[in-house]
Amino acid sequence: xxxxxxxxxxxxxxxxxxxxxxxxxxxxxxxxxxxxxxxxxxxxxxxxxxxxxxxxxxxxxxxxxxxxxxxxxxxxxxxxxxxxxxxxxxxxxxxxxxxxxxxxxxxxxxxxxxxxxxxxxxxxxxxxxxxxxxxxxxxxxxxxxxxxxxxxxxxxxxxxxxxxxxxxxxxxxxxxxxxxxxxxxxxxxxxxxxxxxxxxxxxxxxxxxxxxxxxxxxxxxxxxxxxxxxxxxxxxxxxxxxxxxxxxxxxxx
Numbered sequence: 063x064x065x066x067x068x069x070x071x072x073x074x075x076x077x078x079x080x081x082x083x084x085x086x087x088x089x090x091x092x093x094x095x096x097x098x099x100x101x102x103x104x105x106x107x108x109x110x111x112x113x114x115x116x117x118x119x120x121x122x123x124x125x126x127x128x129x130x131x132x133x134x135x136x137x138x139x140x141x142x143x144x145x146x147x148x149x150x151x152x153x154x155x156x157x158x159x160x161x162x163x164x165x166x167x168x169x170x171x172x173x174x175x176x177x178x179x180x181x182x183x184x185x186x187x188x189x190x191x192x193x194x195x196x197x198x199x200x201x202x203x204x205x206x207x208x209x210x211x212x213x214x215x216x217x218x219x220x221x222x223x224x225x226x227x228x229x230x231x232x233x234x235x236x237x238x239x240x241x242x243x244x245x246x247x248x249x250x251x252x253x254x255x256x257x258x259x260x261x262x263x264x265x266x267x268x269x270x271x272x273x274x275x276x277x278x279x280x281x282x283x284x285x286x287x288x289x290x291x292x293x294x295x296x297x298x299x300x301x302x303x304x305x306x307x308x309x310x311x312x313x314x315x
Contacts, residue, residue, distance in 0.1 A: 063311050064259070064284050067093030067119045069296040073303045080106055083114035085303070090310055093162075095120035095294045100151075104158040111159070119292045120163040120197075120232075120258055121156055124148030134167025136187075137180035137210035141169075145183050146190075153191050162292070163195045163258050165232055170208035180210065181220065188226035197257050199232035202240035205267075212241060218252050230257030234296070235275055239264040245275050246283060253287045262297035269297060271309035281311075 068086040070079060077085055079102060086094055094116045099107055111118050124134060124145065135141040135148065149166070156164050166187060168180055187196060200217050201209045211217055214231075221229055233256045238245040245264070249256075261280075263273035270277045284293070299306050 064281055064289070064293040065092050065291075066310060067091055067095055067117075067292045067294040069097070069260070069294050070094050071097040072296055072298060075299075076302055080110040083110040083116050087114040087116055089304060089307055090312065091116065091295075093117045093119040093292050093294070095292075095296070097122045099155060099159065104155055108159055118159045118161045119294065120165055121152065121159065121161045122165045122167060123152035124167065132169055133206060133209060134169035136166050136183045137168040137171040137176045139171070139175040139179045142179065142183060146186065149187050149190070153194060156194065163197050163232070164191075165197045165199060165258075168198065168210035170206075171210040172208070176210055181224065184220070184229060185224055185226070188224065188229050192228055194228060195257055196226075196229045197232035198229070199234060200237060200241060201234075202237045204240060205237075214238070214241070214248055214252050218255055221255050231255040232258045232260070234260040234262075235277075235280060236260070236262040236264045236267055236297075239273075239275055246280055249280075249283060249287070253289065256289065256291065258291055259284065259289070259293045260296040261293060262295070267297050268300050269306040269309055270295065272300075277309065 068091040070082040074082040074085045099121055135145040152164055198217055200211050200214055203212050217231055231252055235245040238248040242248040261270045263270050264275055265273055
């Protein structure tokens with residue numbers, strides 16, 4: 063059975079962020095991801111995670127103005143300086159939090175110039191932080207119109223072309239279902255490239271025991287394929303988070 067992490071940007075939001083770590087641990091999660099841990103002192107977040115016994119497994123880059131702001135810059139021509147400045151900031155935060163992965167967001171872009179910008183920025187980031195694990199994630203265009211990376215074949219080709227040992231794929235089953243129509247079938251062609259997995263019900267992005275994805279079968283498939291990374295619950299709870307955790311397998315000794 064996979065190791066489960068809670069996305070504390072979306073789960074347990076009835077509590078202040080620092081208190082969500084303890085709530086997640088009490089619910090049975092072993093790790094936590096935070097999309098944008100830039101508005102609270104890193105030392106406070108680190109202490110909260112340590113007290114709860116949770117590992118921080120992922121943060122996003124860049125630290126944007128998420129309320130209507132850009133969804134990344136890595137594929138936007140002319141924004142190289144902005145991307146690299148923000149990446150260095152994200153790297154400092156990730157190192158302080160001992161975060162396992164940094165998700166590099168591409169932003170809205172298209173065309174040959176965007177292709178070149180994305181490749182150049184990823185190559186630069188991989189060389190700038192050879193000790194860090196970096197991920198890229200296809201995101202469906204219904205939820206994020208115009209997002210540069212929305213195709214698994216394209217993501218795989220980028221990772222294989224760059225050949226950076228510290229760059230891998232982030233597989234969000236919700237987005238995979240939206241993009242391909244079958245999240246389970248989408249797994250096998252890219253499984254060897256995946257560093258991090260996220261889950262949510264589809265449609266709706268609610269608890270993963272809702273919608274059309276057979277998550278018990280998905281978890282079994284991850285085990286059979288040899289995936290040993292984290293599986294993060296990244297969804298909008300229908301009710302208070304604890305009331306909707308019937309899907310979470312019991313933690314094994």
